[in-house]
Amino acid sequence: MLVPKKVEVFVWRVLKGRILVLIELDKRGVNLHSVRCPKCDNAIECISHSLLSCEKVRDIWVRIFDWWSMPRPPNFDLRGLLEGNLGQVGSELGKNLWQAVMWMCMYLVWKSRNEKVFKNKDWNVSVAVCEIQVKSYEWVAKRCKAKVIDWDSWLHNPQDIFL
Ligand SMILES: [Zn+2]
Structure with a gap:
């Protein structure tokens, strides 16, 4: 597996709807001051808002797709990102790496x-993207036994790894 166990467990919990966003805490009877998204304050915090559609998060996804030269999916949807959306990637290794990056992005x-x-702690898109690139290299590229991946290629042309 290319990602740490904790990331795998996190993805499993997302798919099962077991992430304690504010609306889920509210459903469980926790007395909250507000169930609005702590990042944007513009919507109720459900799982897909928090991880995907929040305006503060969407920019991160856009930059991760651009980093990998991936066409952005017309509809960002949680299950699609976690399970698939890998059609554009040629090789099996590329598919595994790209999926691992998407999982890591969601985790971070x-x-x-x-x-x-x-x-x-305040939200900064550039810092978050940088952290995803560094952590995914530490976690994914270094776990990849099939190919040696250097940091420079990872940062600038990760799509070349598919060749
Ligand atoms: Zn939000």
Whole structure:
């Protein structure tokens, strides 16, 4: 597996709807001041809003797709990103790497959300994208036994790894 166990467990919990966004806490009877998204304050915080459609998160996804020269999907949908959307990638290795990057992106988006909620740490798209690139290299590229991946290619031409 190209991602750490904790990322795999996180993705499983997303697919099962077991991420404790504010609307889920509210359903469980937790008394909250507000169920609005802590990042944008413009919508109720459900899972797909928090990880995907929030205006503060969407820019991160756009930049991750651009980084990999991937066409942006017309409809960002959670299950599609987690399970598929790999049609444009030629090789099996490329598919695995790109899927791992999307999982990592989702995991780190959630981690940043928690830093905002619990430490009031501000949201910065460029810092988040950079963290995803560094962490995914540490976690994904270094776990990849099939091919040696150098940092420069990872950062500038990850799509070349498909060749
Ligand atoms: Zn939001």
